[in-house]
Amino acid sequence: MDHKLLEKLCKEYNLGELIQSPTRLAGGFTHKMYSLFTTQGKYAVKLLNPFIMKRQSAMSNYRTAEMFEKVLEQANLPILPAITLDGKKMQCMDGQYFYLYEWYDGKALMSEEITPYHCEKIGGILAKIHGLQLSQPIVAEQEAGLEAVEKLREEKYEREELHIDWDGYIEKLAEKNPELSKLLQENRALLYESQDKGNEAIKKLPATVAICHNDMDSKNVLWSGEDCRIIDLECLSYSSPVMELYEIALCWSGYEVCNIDFNLFQSFIRAYEKAGGILPTDWETIYYSNNGRLEWLEYNIKRALGIECSDEEIELGIGQVKETIAHVIYYHEAKKSILDCVKLIKDKITLEPLGLKHLETVHEYASDLENTRYMVHLPNETIEETKAFLEQKEAEWQKEVPESYEFAVLLGDVHIGAVCAYLNEERTEAEIGWIINKKYWKKGYAFEATKLLLEFCKKEIGIYKFIAVCDTENIGSYRVMEKLGMKRVCVRDGRKNRASEEFSREYQYEM
Numbered sequence: 001m002d003h004k005l006l007e008k009l010c011k012e013y014n015l016g017e018l019i020q021s022p023t024r025l026a027g028g029f030t031h032k033m034y035s036l037f038t039t040q041g042k043y044a045v046k047l048l049n050p051f052i053m054k055r056q057s058a059m060s061n062y063r064t065a066e067m068f069e070k071v072l073e074q075a076n077l078p079i080l081p082a083i084t085l086d087g088k089k090m091q092c093m094d095g096q097y098f099y100l101y102e103w104y105d106g107k108a109l110m111s112e113e114i115t116p117y118h119c120e121k122i123g124g125i126l127a128k129i130h131g132l133q134l135s136q137p138i139v140a141e142q143e144a145g146l147e148a149v150e151k152l153r154e155e156k157y158e159r160e161e162l163h164i165d166w167d168g169y170i171e172k173l174a175e176k177n178p179e180l181s182k183l184l185q186e187n188r189a190l191l192y193e194s195q196d197k198g199n200e201a202i203k204k205l206p207a208t209v210a211i212c213h214n215d216m217d218s219k220n221v222l223w224s225g226e227d228c229r230i231i232d233l234e235c236l237s238y239s240s241p242v243m244e245l246y247e248i249a250l251c252w253s254g255y256e257v258c259n260i261d262f263n264l265f266q267s268f269i270r271a272y273e274k275a276g277g278i279l280p281t282d283w284e285t286i287y288y289s290n291n292g293r294l295e296w297l298e299y300n301i302k303r304a305l306g307i308e309c310s311d312e313e314i315e316l317g318i319g320q321v322k323e324t325i326a327h328v329i330y331y332h333e334a335k336k337s338i339l340d341c342v343k344l345i346k347d348k349i350t351l352e353p354l355g356l357k358h359l360e361t362v363h364e365y366a367s368d369l370e371n372t373r374y375m376v377h378l379p380n381e382t383i384e385e386t387k388a389f390l391e392q393k394e395a396e397w398q399k400e401v402p403e404s405y406e407f408a409v410l411l412g413d414v415h416i417g418a419v420c421a422y423l424n425e426e427r428t429e430a431e432i433g434w435i436i437n438k439k440y441w442k443k444g445y446a447f448e449a450t451k452l453l454l455e456f457c458k459k460e461i462g463i464y465k466f467i468a469v470c471d472t473e474n475i476g477s478y479r480v481m482e483k484l485g486m487k488r489v490c491v492r493d494g495r496k497n498r499a500s501e502e503f504s505r506e507y508q509y510e511m
Contacts, residue, residue, distance in 0.1 A: 006034060006045065009093055013085060013100070016040030035103070042103030043083075048090075048234075051308045053097050061237070062090055068211050068236035071132055077125060080104050080222070080229040104229045106222030111257045114218060116267040116447070116483060119252050121228065122221060123271030126248060130210040130241040131276055156207040157240045161199040162294055166191045169301050176305055180321050184301075187325055190332055191294065198291035204282065205240060205289055212239035217251035242280040245272055247290055250338075258330040262341045263444030263483070269345055283342040287335065297324040341443065347412035349448040351456070354406040354418055355394040361415040362386055362408075365437040373499055374471040375435070405456070409436065409449040416440045419453040421463075429465035430457055434480070446480045454484070465511070471495060472505045486511040 006022045009015070016038035025033040025044065030052065036043040052058055066089045072079050082089040082099040091098055109118065166188055173181035184191070213220075214235035222229045249272075253264035273279050280286050303309045303317025354362070363386040365371045372378035380386045393406045402423075409417040417436035423429070432453060434446045457463045468486060470477040478488070486509035495506040 002032065002034070002047065005047075005094060005096060006036060009045065009098070009100075010036060010038055012093060013091075014040075015043060015100075037103075044101040044103055046099045046101070046234075048097040048099070050096070051310070062234055065234045065236040066090065069233045071211065072129065072233070072236075075128070075132055077128060078227070078229050079233060080231045081233065099234070101231075104222055104224070104231075106224040106227070106229060108219045108222055111218070111254055111259075114252060114254075114264060116264060117226070118218075118223075119249075119264045119268035120271035121226075122216070122252060123249070123268040123277075124275035125230070126213075126216065126245065127272045127275035127277030129213060130244075132211050157205060157209045157238075158207070159202045159205070159240075159289075161202070162195050162291060164191075164195060164294060164298050166195075169298070169305075172305055173301070177318065180301070180304060180318065183322065183325055187329065190328065191297075194291055194328060194332065195294055197288045198294070201285045201288035204285045206242060206280070208241065209238040210241040212237060212241060212244045213248075214239060214244065216244075216248050217256065241277070242286060243289060245269065245277065246280070246286045247292065250290075255327070255331070258326060260334060260338070262337070262442065263447055265338075265341060266345055266444050266448075269342070279345070283339055287339060290331075293324055293327055293331070297321060297328065300324060344411065344443065347414075349445055349452065350410045351407040351419065351449065351452050352410060353394075353397045354390065354408045355397070356387065356390045358408050358415050359383070359387055359390060361437070362390060362418070365417065365435060368438065369499055371435070371438045374474040374477065374497055375499070376495065376497055378435075378498055405453075405461075407449075407453060407456075409434075409445065411440065411445065416445060417449065419446075419449045421453060421457050421466075423461070423463070427461065428463065429467060430461075430463050431467045431469070432457075433468065434477075441476070446476075447483050450480060450484060468509045469506050470509075471497060472507055478507055478509065481509040484511065 003022055007018060010018055015036065018036065018038055020037050022034040022036055022045075025035055031049050032047040034045050034047070036045055066082070069079070069081050069089070073081050080101055082101055085091060085100065089099060091100065166184060170181050170184045170188065173184065213230065213233070214237060215232055216230060220230065220232040222231060249265055249268040250260065252268050253262070254260045269279065300317040300320035303313045304321055305317075306314055309317065363380065363383050366378050366380045366386050366389075367383075369379055380389070396402050396404055396406070404420060404422040406418060406420045408415050409419055417434065417440070419432070419434040421430040421432050432450065434450050434453075436446050436449075454466065457466070466486065468481050470481070472478075472491060481488075488507055489510050490508045491505055492508070493503065493505050495504045497504060
């Protein structure tokens with residue numbers, strides 16, 4: 001049925017003749033997307049869910065989203081807007097509402113493909129979108145009228161409490177899908193606890209609103225190399241910028257696969273702040289207020305029960321119920337890690353020359369067997385050995401032209417490790433290295449500190465070629481090298497780590 005409609009659409013809107021059968025595009029959980037390749041060009045069409053279009057607020061919400069879409073267009077943000085035909089973006093044919101788009105030859109990233117670069121770019125774009133609430137009236141007033149726009153600008157963020165009857169759904173599912181009923185029953189206490197704590201937290205949220213995308217996770221950004229386009233703009237509205245920042249930062253850092261990479265999470269939030277976005281002050285309130293998953297869970301329970309949906313959506317709903325409950329459980333278990341991470345974001349990583357004033361903190365990690373397991377010259381056996389090393393480094397800093405640069409890594413005012421650059425005789429390349437106190441592992445600090453070291457080498461010394469080596473078993477270290485953009489060039493035998501009696505192998509990376 002969809003194919004006949006799409007053929008008719010091409011004729012009615014003069015898009016040319018189809019040169020291949022329309023292809024259903026993956027990824028849409030609510031609407032249907034198809035590719036249209038015609039004699040006149042390539043397009044994508046979104047067939048809007050007819051059950052959603054029956055909602056009383058649907059048309060008003062879409063008109064608001066279209067208004068904001070034009071604001072984003074005029075701000076030259078990288079979006080993929082709907083084509084305007086006969087002065088309208090939303091079209092209707094034979095009772096089916098749809099949007100038409102120019103084809104963009106890009107793809108959404110899988111979770112394992114996302115890098116700090118992607119998080120930094122999207123974090124910066126999000127800050128710019130949120131900043132548009134301060135812009136002067138432009139196309140918005142032409143679209144909706146001055147009075148309507150002013151009313152929108154006066155909005156304050158308010159969210160209704162959730163009062164989902166989980167027991168009622170457990171009972172209904174017991175007849176139709178016992179497996180899902182059991183799954184809800186097993187997590188009943190967590191669902192009610194999350195709902196209750198969320199209802200308390202939303203009362204404390206800032207009232208500030210901004211233009212928000214409301215669904216800008218990785219599936220809704222298409223990439224072509226380093227270029228990107230944001231899609232699915234029909235959810236644009238005024239909403240809470242701090243909640244959107246938090247939710248999207250989680251999605252871009254692995255929450256969707258229940259495996260948050262806190263380096264990506266921090267990269268996203270720091271890029272947002274750097275681009276002018278304002279960070280929240282009460283992260284715990286933000287954590288508990290993030291209960292949108294519960295609403296999505298209820299929506300898919302209704303689908304699984306066949307309420308307000310097509311037969312085709314029932315299986316989709318069943319799968320989404322299982323996946324969403326897994327997210328709710330993971331989110332609960334990750335609470336401490338998430339809050340520890342966001343609290344540290346305000347403490348910036350900085351560098352300062354390493355010296356004797358760092359003796360005690362250097363010796364703490366330099367003498368620790370676990371901390372130095374893969375190091376050639378460590379662990380140090382005595383504090384005198386550490387002191388002699390630091391005296392040497394202080395003397396090096398006093399030279400007019402140092403042969404090496406050793407920096408202390410500071411988190412706020414706390415010394416947590418060191419980074420270094422050892423130059424060749426021609427001062428054309430540097431071998432770099434790092435060590436972070438094990439108490440601060442897996443938080444992205446080695447990556448952040450080494451980025452600062454590279455900036456120093458480029459700006460202050462004029463060096464742009466870098467080498468790094470590590471034990472082949474030191475996964476954390478070579479992942480830092482790869483995130484920095486370094487490439488593995490060789491592997492060799494003969495490495496002897498001081499803490500081991502055996503020889504090992506090492507990787508060499510270059511950039």
